[in-house]
Each structure stands twice: as structure tokens, then as C-alpha cells.
Amino acid sequence: MPPERTTPPSISELAQRRLSRRTALAGGLATAAASFFAAAPKASARAEGLLGFPAIPPSSADEVVLPPGYRYQVLFPWGQPIVPSGPAFAEDASNSAADQARQAGDHHDGMWFFPFTGGGGRAGLLCVNHEATTEQLLHPDGRAAWTPEKTAKSQAAHGVSVIEVKRDRLGGGWHLAESKFARRITMTTPAEITGPAAGHPWLRTSADPEGVRVLGTLNNCASGPTPWRTYLTCEETINKYFYHGEQPPRPGSPEDRYGIGSEAPYPWYTTESRFDMRAEPNEYNRFGWVVEIDPFDPESTPKKRTALGRMEHENAVVVRGRSGEAVVYMGDDTQFDYFYKFVGAEPIDQARAEGRSPLDEGTLYVARFEADGSGRWLPLVHGEPGLTAADGFAGQAEVLIHTRLAADAVGATPMDRPEWCTVQPGTGAVFFTCTNNTARTESVDAANPRLNNRYGHILKIDEGGDPAAGRFDWDIFLLAGDQASGATVPADQAFGSPDGLWFDAAGRLWIQTDGTQPLVDGAAQNNQMLAADPETGEIRRFLVGPRRCEITGITSTPDGRSLFVNIQHPGDSGTPDNPRASSNWPDFPPAGRPRSATIVVTRADGGVVGGR
Structure with a gap:
């Protein structure tokens, strides 16, 4: 059995020593860390920088709010057929399961726009994740x-x-459009398990004794395109779907480490035995992977790429390394979990030319942040210290199936809910969001400098232009929140819980939020999207969503004139008796219900979204 989770033994002490040398510890470690590490945004003249729109104020309205001169179109709400001839949405939620399999799913999350070649960016395929459902409204x-x-x-x-x-x-x-490419990938779509863990006994079930075929993908959070024009969708919170029994797993067990409890919020197990771990104890090991989909081949089978590890995958950003190999950055969205990187074993073009996936062979790493502003990528390779048979890892497959326990064993840095990441054009710097961590009540460290971190922060790492490098330098790009929490953003642009993160082609950093926002005059505010200029530190609020939504998912046309954004679970406090209790966006029908949706943001003058 892999060892119980451990924390690097001295990182907080190292942070304390470093900070005491460089800055006064007035106000404690959190204050010192904020003052030393945070790249506090600097005021800049409105005529300078990348941001060409006026900042908007916070909002608690049941509407999408944008700067003057901008507009939005609801393109693809829950229940809309994936082709115009498909089954129409029923406002009372009476569509059948068969209808739903041909309609937009719920809880829109990560997505990507793949333009058709030669189309000028005015047509293409849009891949949209559907992370979860609001069963009370479904x-x-x-x-x-x-x-x-x-x-x-x-x-x-x-x-x-x-x-x-x-x-x-x-x-x-x-x-x-009516399209030969249009399709839904759901929990009943056949998928293939590939890579080092394929066929392992822990992936075998009564329905799949070989451990290489699985039905479906679930909790599809964020995503990423590959350089070879396929789509990566990331399976995140898998523990909600599997019933362990009345007794919770043994503390320190793999099931406990992956959050399996004595309850399953989704009652699928009551009608389908594969979600009952008493009947199929290995089924849950077949989820929590990065899944590759070819959007241009509607007959293709989705592939679960096990070399990228098993965790609560948030998103996956793929770049080419100096030698042409695939490098994938990923976060594991749980309090005190980790950031990861995968480096392919061979150049992308060579692997594809010889019929191999660039994502099936390579090395998975986990990040350790040192107090002096340096960091290391620790290899998760069987045989390394802590990852031997004596430690409970019989081979590389076990390391990948139990990635979290492997990362614990090598001494990675536990983070404040590591979520999205994105790579800055030109510099190759990688930005990561730590959304929040209210469970950090006892100790802080240099990379996570606040106790009760309600509002989160964003990290930046520099690998010296080499994505495959084993070391990096890091800094805190910003601390979110209000001034009372030690935030490094201007008071009038205060926000909390950074989640979605994406660079556009011009270098604007778009930040989307999911969670606690600073109060305004004592009142709660809706989630939002901001844009930052990383060179000047300027940040401006660009969009505020309707009530009780998450702002997530972002992609654009190549010319930057159409920006696709997802509005997830507006009005999720609604009930069958009162579905419009907190929101009725986007349609506002008197007898309808709120709907997650993809919107398209454009400028009235046809210009680049966010630009001048």
C-alpha cells in the first residue's frame, strides 16, 4: 500500500528564514510573503498597455454585464440541439434521456474553437465540456x-x-450548422484506455476484463488543444459518482486520498452497478484521466491517456518542447494538491508519423516550490526514492493510477487548490491559479502565503525558455481579494477565487472566477472575468455574470474579434417547485429555468475583444 500523504518537512521554515532576511515580519509571515513575493500591479496610464476597454463595476444583477461598446449572444445553452434539426429544448425539463444525448449538456466548462482551414476564422468546430448537472433542474x-x-x-x-x-x-x-462533425460524447460513449496503465489489474472490471475499454467520460472540467488539432478534456471530481458503502474508506487508503466517501451525491449507483464500489471496486480507477478527442473524425474513439496521471484534472495546456516533444501542464483541483507537468519521450512529429501518440510515452513530474524563489519538477518514475515496490508501487502503472500518493511520497508542495494554467506567448512563462483554500489554518509557505486563503492567488513560473527543464524560478503574480486580505490588486478591481486562466494572442491574460468574491457595501457580488496586462500589472474587470454562476471556459477566433465564454450553473439554488429562485438567465421565460450556456462576446465596431 502506498504511504500516507506527507508534507515537505521544512518549506515553511525555509520561507520564514528567507523572508526574515529580506523584509520585516510585521504582521506575520503572510504579510511578509505578500510584500516580498507579490508582483503588485502598478498603475499605468490609460493610453498605455494592452487593455483597451474601461473597467466595469461589480454586479449582483441577473445578467451578463460588459463594458460600453460590447455585446453578447447566447450561442449554445443547455438543451439546445447540437444540430438545428435535433430535438428542441423543453422549458419544463421534460426532455428524455434520448433527447438529452442529442442536445447541449449541462454545466458548460472548458472549450476550444478549431477554425476550418481557409475559412478566415468565420467557421469551425467548437468543443464544449459539460462538467456536471444541477439535478434539481435537470x-x-x-x-x-x-x-x-x-x-x-x-x-x-x-x-x-x-x-x-x-x-x-x-x-x-x-x-x-447542420454538420457531419456534430456529436455528443457522454457517459455511454465507448472510450479506450491507453498508455502505461492500460490493462493493469486495477483497471479491469467484469464488463472489461482486459482493462482497456471503458464507457464514457465524466466531470469534464477544463481542456486544452493539442498542436496536432485534437481536443483534451479533463476528468475532474470523480468521487461524487461512486458509492463506497455505508462505511467510509480506511484513512490513508487510495480511496480516501481520492476523496471517496460513504455517500455519492449522484445516485447513479442505485440503478447501475458499475458505480457501486461494492460490486465493481475498480470502476472508479477508470476515471480521473485526460481524454483525447479528435473533433474532425466523428467516428473516432476517445482515448484516456494514462501517462498524464490520474487526479482531479482541471485543465491541460500543451506546448512543444525545444526538441519538438509534447509538454503538458496540469493542475489537480483539491485543497493541498499539486501542479504537474508531462514531458513526452519523443518529438511529436516523429511519434505521429510512426503511428504513436505523443501522449502515451514520457515522464510525469510534480512541482516543488522552494522558499528562495526556485523550484523543481520532481519525476514520478517507478524506482525513484519513495516510488519503489517497498513503498507500495509495484510498477509505473501504480504510480500513474495513484498519482496523488506518488506526489505525496516525493515531497511535492501542497497548493491552495491548483486549477487552470496557461502559457504566455513569446516568453513561455507559465501562470497557474490557486483558487482558494479555507482549510489552510495551521501553516503557510512561500508559494501559499496566507492562512484561511478565501480569495486565492496566481503564480508565475519561468523555465528559462525550455518547457522540458527540470528547474524553474517562480513568483506570485498577484494575491486576489480585498485590501483587508492583503490583496495586491487595486481596490476597485477586487476579485476572488481565480479559476479559469488564458492568454490571448496579443498577450492579455484573462482571469475567470469561481467562488467567494469580495463584498461591495456589505453585499455579495457575482463571479466575473478580468483582463490583465502582465507587463504593466494593470488589471480591469471586463465581464460580470448572472446570479450564482461560475465564469469559465474561454477561446476565440484567430482574429480575436469573437470571444467564446461559458456561463456555468446560473441559478443553481433553484428547486423543482421554484426553478427560478435565484436566476432565470439567459431566456427569462415565465415558465422556464436557468441554463448554462456558451456566449459569444463581440465589439459593436467589429474590433478585437479587449484591445484598443
């Missing part, structure tokens, strides 16, 4: 009297949509 009577049909509909509302979208003219609206 069915007319919510969770009451659970049935196999409800399980089937819930499963059909998870997964991925591939749709073809078009813009008829510059300045015109976007629409879905």
Missing part, C-alpha cells in the same frame, strides 16, 4: 423518485459537445 421533479431514466439523462448531460458554428459575415451573429 428533471421536472428533481431528485424525487430516482429511476434508470433519470440516471440515463444525467449521464447524457455530462461529457463533451462537438458542434459546427458559423458567422455569415463580419459583424453578424453566430449560429450552429
Whole structure:
């Protein structure tokens, strides 16, 4: 059995010593860390920098709010058919599971726009993740009297949509097209397990004794495109779907480390035995992977790439290394978990030319942040100290299936909910979000400098232009929150819980939020999206979403004139008796319900979104 999780023994002490040498410890370690590490945004003249729009104020309205001169179009809400001829959405949620399998899923999250070659960016395929469902709104009577049909509909509302979208003219609206490419990948879509863990006994079930085939993908959080024009979708919070029994797992066990409890919020196990761990103890090992989808081949089988490790994958950013290999940056979205990097074993072009995946062979690393501003990528390779058979890892497959325990064993740095990452154009610097961590109540470290970190922060690492490097320098780009929390953003641009993160082609850093926002005049505010200029440190609020939503998922056309953004679970406090309790966005029908949706943001003058 792999060892119980450990924490690097001296990082807080190292941070204390470093900070005491360089800055007064007035106010404690958190204050010192903020003053030393944070690259506090500097004021800049409005005529300078990358941000060409006026900042908007916070909002608690049930609407998407944008700067003057901007507009949005609701393109792809939950329940819209993936082709115009598909089954229409029923406002009372009475669509069947079969209908749902041909409609947009729920809880839109990460996505990517793949333009058609030669189309000028006015047409292409949009891949959209559907992370989860609001069951109280998915069915007319919510969770009451659970049935196999409800399980089937819930499963059909998870997964991925591939749709073809078009813009008829510059300045015109976007629409879905009848398309040979359009399809849904759901929890009943056959997928293949590939890489070092494929076929391992821990992946075998009664339905798949070989451990290489699995039905479906779930909790599809964020995503990333590959240089070879495929789509990576990331399986995140898998523990919600598997029932362990009345007794929780043994403390320190792999099930405990992956968050399996004595309850399953999704009652699929009541109608389908593969989600009951008493019947199929290995099924949950078959989820928590990065899944590769070819959007241009509707007959292709999704591939679960096990070389990238098993965790609560948030997103996956792929770049080419200096030798042409695939390098993938990833976060594991749980309090006190880690940032990871995968480096392929051979150049992308060579692997593909010889019929191999660039993502099936290589080395997975986990990040350790040192107090002096340096860092190391620790290899998660069987046989390394802590990862031997004596430590409970019989081979590389066990290291990958139990990635979290392997990262614990080598002494990675536990982070404040590591989520999205993105790579800065030109410099190759990697930015990571730490969304928040209210469970950090006893100790801080240099990379996580605040106790009760309600508002989160963003880290920046520099690998010297070599994505495959084993070492890096790091700094804190910003501390989110209000001034009372030690934030390094201007008071009028205060925000909390950074989650989604993406650089556009011009170098603007877009920041999306999911969670606690600073109060304004004592009132709660909605989640938002901001843009930052990394060179000047300037940051401006660009978009605020409707009530109780998360802002997530972002991609654009190559010319930057259309920006796709996802609005996830607006009004998620609604009930079957009162579905519009907190929101009725985006349609506001008197008898309808709120719907997650993809929107398209454009400028009235046709210019580049966010630019001058």
C-alpha cells in the first residue's frame, strides 16, 4: 500500500528564514510573503498597455454585464440541439434521456474553437465540456423518485459537445450548422484506455476484463488543444459518482486520498452497478484521466491517456518542447494538491508519423516550490526514492493510477487548490491559479502565503525558455481579494477565487472566477472575468455574470474579434417547485429555468475583444 500523504518537512521554515532576511515580519509571515513575493500591479496610464476597454463595476444583477461598446449572444445553452434539426429544448425539463444525448449538456466548462482551414476564422468546430448537472433542474421533479431514466439523462448531460458554428459575415451573429462533425460524447460513449496503465489489474472490471475499454467520460472540467488539432478534456471530481458503502474508506487508503466517501451525491449507483464500489471496486480507477478527442473524425474513439496521471484534472495546456516533444501542464483541483507537468519521450512529429501518440510515452513530474524563489519538477518514475515496490508501487502503472500518493511520497508542495494554467506567448512563462483554500489554518509557505486563503492567488513560473527543464524560478503574480486580505490588486478591481486562466494572442491574460468574491457595501457580488496586462500589472474587470454562476471556459477566433465564454450553473439554488429562485438567465421565460450556456462576446465596431 502506498504511504500516507506527507508534507515537505521544512518549506515553511525555509520561507520564514528567507523572508526574515529580506523584509520585516510585521504582521506575520503572510504579510511578509505578500510584500516580498507579490508582483503588485502598478498603475499605468490609460493610453498605455494592452487593455483597451474601461473597467466595469461589480454586479449582483441577473445578467451578463460588459463594458460600453460590447455585446453578447447566447450561442449554445443547455438543451439546445447540437444540430438545428435535433430535438428542441423543453422549458419544463421534460426532455428524455434520448433527447438529452442529442442536445447541449449541462454545466458548460472548458472549450476550444478549431477554425476550418481557409475559412478566415468565420467557421469551425467548437468543443464544449459539460462538467456536471444541477439535478434539481435537470428533471421536472428533481431528485424525487430516482429511476434508470433519470440516471440515463444525467449521464447524457455530462461529457463533451462537438458542434459546427458559423458567422455569415463580419459583424453578424453566430449560429450552429447542420454538420457531419456534430456529436455528443457522454457517459455511454465507448472510450479506450491507453498508455502505461492500460490493462493493469486495477483497471479491469467484469464488463472489461482486459482493462482497456471503458464507457464514457465524466466531470469534464477544463481542456486544452493539442498542436496536432485534437481536443483534451479533463476528468475532474470523480468521487461524487461512486458509492463506497455505508462505511467510509480506511484513512490513508487510495480511496480516501481520492476523496471517496460513504455517500455519492449522484445516485447513479442505485440503478447501475458499475458505480457501486461494492460490486465493481475498480470502476472508479477508470476515471480521473485526460481524454483525447479528435473533433474532425466523428467516428473516432476517445482515448484516456494514462501517462498524464490520474487526479482531479482541471485543465491541460500543451506546448512543444525545444526538441519538438509534447509538454503538458496540469493542475489537480483539491485543497493541498499539486501542479504537474508531462514531458513526452519523443518529438511529436516523429511519434505521429510512426503511428504513436505523443501522449502515451514520457515522464510525469510534480512541482516543488522552494522558499528562495526556485523550484523543481520532481519525476514520478517507478524506482525513484519513495516510488519503489517497498513503498507500495509495484510498477509505473501504480504510480500513474495513484498519482496523488506518488506526489505525496516525493515531497511535492501542497497548493491552495491548483486549477487552470496557461502559457504566455513569446516568453513561455507559465501562470497557474490557486483558487482558494479555507482549510489552510495551521501553516503557510512561500508559494501559499496566507492562512484561511478565501480569495486565492496566481503564480508565475519561468523555465528559462525550455518547457522540458527540470528547474524553474517562480513568483506570485498577484494575491486576489480585498485590501483587508492583503490583496495586491487595486481596490476597485477586487476579485476572488481565480479559476479559469488564458492568454490571448496579443498577450492579455484573462482571469475567470469561481467562488467567494469580495463584498461591495456589505453585499455579495457575482463571479466575473478580468483582463490583465502582465507587463504593466494593470488589471480591469471586463465581464460580470448572472446570479450564482461560475465564469469559465474561454477561446476565440484567430482574429480575436469573437470571444467564446461559458456561463456555468446560473441559478443553481433553484428547486423543482421554484426553478427560478435565484436566476432565470439567459431566456427569462415565465415558465422556464436557468441554463448554462456558451456566449459569444463581440465589439459593436467589429474590433478585437479587449484591445484598443
